[in-house]
Amino acid sequence: QKEVEQNSGPLSVPEGAIASLNCTYSDRGSQSFFWYRQYSGKSPELIMSIYSNGDKEDGRFTAQLNKASQYVSLLIRDSQPSDSATYLCAVKGYSSASKIIFGSGTRLSIRP
Amino acid sequence: GAVVSQHPSWVICKSGTSVKIECRSLDFQATTMFWYRQFPKQSLMLMATSNEGSKATYEQGVEKDKFLINHASLTLSTLTVTSAHPEDSSFYICSVNWGLGSNEQFFGPGTRLTVL
Numbered sequence: 001q002k003e004v005e006q007n008s009g010p011l012s013v014p015e016g017a018i019a020s021l022n023c024t025y026s027d028r029g030s031q032s033f034f035w036y037r038q039y040s041g042k043s044p045e046l047i048m049s050i051y052s053n054g055d056k057e058d059g060r061f062t063a064q065l066n067k068a069s070q071y072v073s074l075l076i077r078d079s080q081p082s083d084s085a086t087y088l089c090a091v092k093g094y095s096s097a098s099k100i101i102f103g104s105g106t107r108l109s110i111r112p
Numbered sequence: 113g114a115v116v117s118q119h120p121s122w123v124i125c126k127s128g129t130s131v132k133i134e135c136r137s138l139d140f141q142a143t144t145m146f147w148y149r150q151f152p153k154q155s156l157m158l159m160a161t162s163n164e165g166s167k168a169t170y171e172q173g174v175e176k177d178k179f180l181i182n183h184a185s186l187t188l189s190t191l192t193v194t195s196a197h198p199e200d201s202s203f204y205i206c207s208v209n210w211g212l213g214s215n216e217q218f219f220g221p222g223t224r225l226t227v228l
Contacts, residue, residue, distance in 0.1 A: 032215040043205045043222040044156070046113060049215070088155065092215050100217060104155040 003027060004091050004103035012109045019076040021106050023089030026070070032092040033065055035074045037085045038105065044088055048074065079110045114210035115139045116220035124226045125196055133191045133223045135206030141186035142208040146217065147179075150203040162189040162206075196227045 005024050013019040021035075032051055036044035048063040050056045050072065056063045062075040072091075076083055086105040092098050115138040125131050135145055145162040160181055161169040168181035180192040193200055205222040209215065 034216065041224075043203075043219040046216055046218060090217075099158055099161070100215075102156045 118220035
């Protein structure tokens with residue numbers, strides 16, 4: 001079992017709709033969770049970080065965390081063509097020495 | 113977040129040569145920097161953690177004698193790929209943790225290495 005799992009996609013969503021990206025992780029001790037966006041040929045950029053159970057909203061993005069289910073998701077409202085990218089879920093353990101583990105990413109395509 | 117630069121943005125070299133990649137933290141002093149490698153359509157793989165003033169910590173399976181890391185100052189880490197071969201062709205990206213105690217990592221723009 002991979003440490004951080006994501007559906008590779010592609011996930012195709014019509015413009016203006018809500019895109020829902022999901023991620024599961026195996027380490028129950030994980031404490032920090034991140035979503036990165038990566039355009040083709042570019043490096044990842046941090047979109048959201050979440051540390052507590054529940055929802056965290058930032059503009060059109062909402063991150064959701066459920067530690068009991070070891071599940072984290074990212075919702076993108078009013079999807080735009082510029083949201084088309086690969087979204088990486090990343091998870092970090094409790095200790096300061098823990099490294100961030102990245103999922104393989106979900107490719108999102110917003111169709112006009 | 114942190115502003116990180118890398119140089120060069122891309123490099124093409126012949127097999128057997130060495131290539132140095134620079135990573136700079138532009139807006140704060142980073143005691144720790146991270147080096148990742150990403151092959152096409154794959155996720156990021158951590159290669160090593162670069163520690164200012166001390167030896168880098170390499171991940172399992174990464175040859176420390178092939179991938180030389182130097183973190184001589186709080187704003188600069190370098191990765192040297194020695195005796196590069198075509199299988200070393202990849203996208204190399206560095207990152208820093210932003211702020212004291214922060215877990216958020218910010219990435220440089222990456223360096224695309226092609227070994228002929």
